[in-house]
Amino acid sequence: MTVHFKQDTPDDSNRLDGMKQGVLGKSIRRVEGMAKVTGTAPYSAEYPIADCAEGVLVTSTITRGKVVSIDKDAVLSMPGVLAVIDDPAMTTRAAQGTADEAPQQEPGTVCYWGQPIALVVAETFEQARDAAKHLPINYREDPSAPLDPQAVEAEEQEDETVRQGDLDHAMATAAHSVDVTYTTKGHASAAMEPHASIAQWDGDKLTVYASLQMLNYNISELADALGMEEENVRLVSRFVGGGFGSKLGVSEDVVAAAIASKEVGRPVRVVMSRQQVFQCVMRRSETTQHLRLAADENGKLIGFGHHALVSNLPGETFAEPVLQSSHFLYGGENRDLMLEVARIHRMTAGSVRAPGEAVGMPALEGAMDVLAEKAGIDPVELRLKNIPEEDPEEGLPFSSHKLAECLRQGADAFGWDSGPRSPRHTCEGEWWVGTGMASAARVHNIAEAKSRVTLKADGSAVVETDMTDIGTGTYTILAQLAGEMLGLEPAQVLVELGDTKNPRGPGSGGSWGAASIGSAVYIACKAVREELGQRLGVGETELELKDGKAASGESLVSLLDGNDLSREGHYEPGDIKDDFTASGFGAFFAQVRVNRFTGETRVDRMLGAFGFGRVLNHKTARSQCLGGITWSIGVALTEALEFDPRDGHLVNCDLAEYHVPVHRDVPDLEVVLVEERDPAASPIQAKGIGELGMCGGAAAIANAIYNACGARIFDYPMTPDRVLAAMPD
């Protein structure tokens, strides 16, 4: 039996707060953690499938053009080689998140350097790799492949454009104005587990073990690529070693493995090399952002301008949504926002953790710091002054809004000095020491989701959905949520994820996982409770369940009387999303030191205060925030994709040369969770947290660099060369 619920109005009954088990929100360790750290949790390449052949992708060495011929015979005679596959159904890039249909196919048409064009299958991985490197390919190169986003005419994304009032006039007449241009470089998700799949056919039924974030969409993307019915496809992703957006859409390995397995009549495994993961999955676009802020003498914004230029391949729908939070974070009646996309032939641009705000907020919050300095106002105070009452463009109320609390509580916990600020106030040995802050904002996303909850005759419970846990804690929070609703300890709730034989979840992406699938589980549990209530003769709202018993003393086991009780919850976001602007908010504070000789910057300590609705598990929520702050250290200081100017290939395509922060770069981090209930965000009053923790943090570091040494830098990441170039003598 399925219970469908569409949320059209706010729900401030906060039913979960009235439950008796007391496990929701608790700091519980990840239930699958032990299996992961002891190596018993299988990742997709690790399923022990008998007689599995190995496939290695062959990638293009031209930027744009056609594959004229592939000399398959040249490698078919090499030891162990079984097949060379260049089926037109193979995909040449990953699907964009939630695409729900096959991405670009036809590997014979090359659109970027490093694009997959064939697959070599052999008995062993080494044989396949050697043959892949030796495969002779004849191309017809198209020399007209624009590579520089600044050098082409960009396309305006019209639905992002906002023009209100007269910004030019506001800039000209403002008491204080800021007109600055920031740049950010491209980023990689750099998840630990590379993309990998094993495909296996049983008649016309296909099973693929793959490392993917959104099986509910991936199944249609794969079926579409292969021209199959979804019923005949099963995807399994029980454990995913990080995705950060790079595994939102079905990737090239998945489709190639499926086609190859059919052709060679054996299971086939395709694992991307680290270089291939970097070169042919997804990049975050580089950005150029022009910010204009106009404020009155009190620092209140009267004008707000944010133009951004991003890039992608021709034909891709995704444009890094840089302006996402700029639309509502601060007031200012004269507004001018515009997003443009340059079509260039670098690898596909797509979602990388917190698409939009991850780079938009560091620019906006950098510009706000410039304004605070010009207006002589404490940066925290400047933000507090500019929090709008309602969405300044849409006129909608906010579903909930904790920015002010985050700013205040964060400043307190950090020990923020609100006194006058000027650079170079503290020098310790060779190091200038300074502080900076920034606001955090990340739009709240939510999606349709289904889950089955079964109360077993023995009094335990099972939660089933094809939702994934990409290392975030989904297994754990769903056990807590169902436990809370059904009066069980989380250990009594078995959570089964990552298999499309289960009801469709929302997938993990856009930080929407917990709130969306949590709502489906909540709805299913409510339906189970309703049935139990009926059996006991009490209404669902009066039913009290704790430790496997109702308040009346009757145990679940006796109520179930030898039978399982199962309900499916189906959550659908309703019209409510048109009635409110919903976002997570927060504030970052950083103390950094900058070496006065070398321009090296090291973060001393950082604090983030965040409000994102109900906290489902303090430990996993805090871990998400810590991870987010760590990413913002990377955005601020080290992470940058470097593309060759002549053929657009990504040059730094491994973890030695794409610099994510290492342990030593991540100091004392502190997280303050500002608890709240958001009645309009979801039936469980929760919003997203996975991405918020990195939306703006880089600006806190950039602003601290300025406060430390006087180098005002407008280009992220702020590597020593850039710091030195901007550092006053």
Next chain:
Amino acid sequence: MRPFSYSRARTLGDAAQLTHDDTALAIAGGTNLLDLMKLQVETPETLADISRIGFGGIEDTDDGGLSIGALASNTETAVHPRVRSDYPVLARAILAGATQQLRNKATTGGNLCQRTRCFYFTNIDQPCNKREPGSGCGAIDGIAKLHAVLGTSDQCIATYPGDMAVALSALDAQVEIAKSGGDTRTVPVRDFHCLPGDTPWRENVLEEGELITAVTLPAPVGGTQIYRKVRERSSYAFALVSVAAVVEIEDGKFTRADLAFGGLAHKPWQDPRIGEALMGKVPSDDLFDKAADILLEDARGFGENDFKIPLARRTLHAVLQNATEAAA
């Protein structure tokens, strides 16, 4: 990875025999060679595993110096009590490199022979004169942030990426080399690596069939020893610029100034004129500037790496100032 045969050398003679052929390579810790084999940058037909030949020890020499076997792991060397007390610049340089796991496997010989990290060298679908003579240099008009500003040629602008050898150069260490016939020779570390010139594929003076057996350090000298490595992140990154310094100041004047630089050239860079300019002089900003002028006299950037020139100057300042403060 191409098929290759693997032989375990039991003796130095075995190893020399096995590697006496340009399709054979010695493998020690494998932390560099295996990565390059997976990328098919290195495609040896034979791998001679030298890790079981007994030249791993670290021993005192008769003249009060120290001999570090070619197979001593970087970790063993960095924690060795005599290295720590008598040659701290070496311990610091090693610990500034790679990660603990890599240092546990990496060896003295392998570290000296590690290959450049140039992006175009490691991508076999790009031109590179070092990997494929005559194919061109991808880096010169490409992404050259990591590349050299001293001693470059129009064939190659790669850097030698290591840290250990920079400290060994400043310490005036010698590389002990065994030839296939059983002969040995000794080459100062400072002369071990080559400039790219017209032969960028040639990175050091080893001839076919020659192996490094040890590195010897002279008797320790006093003074302040500093290894300063500038990098974007605080660990697990190669040097943008590094400076190894063994400096003594007596009566307010430099009485020793042995300096070597990493990240600037195809080899650890040394210029005896820098020491000469400092000797007998009173430390001052002006003097440090003069030293930097000598170092950078012929420096030339390639756009992206232009910053290394001022960075080298500033890092040298920092090191000499640290040394001056330590002496005070």
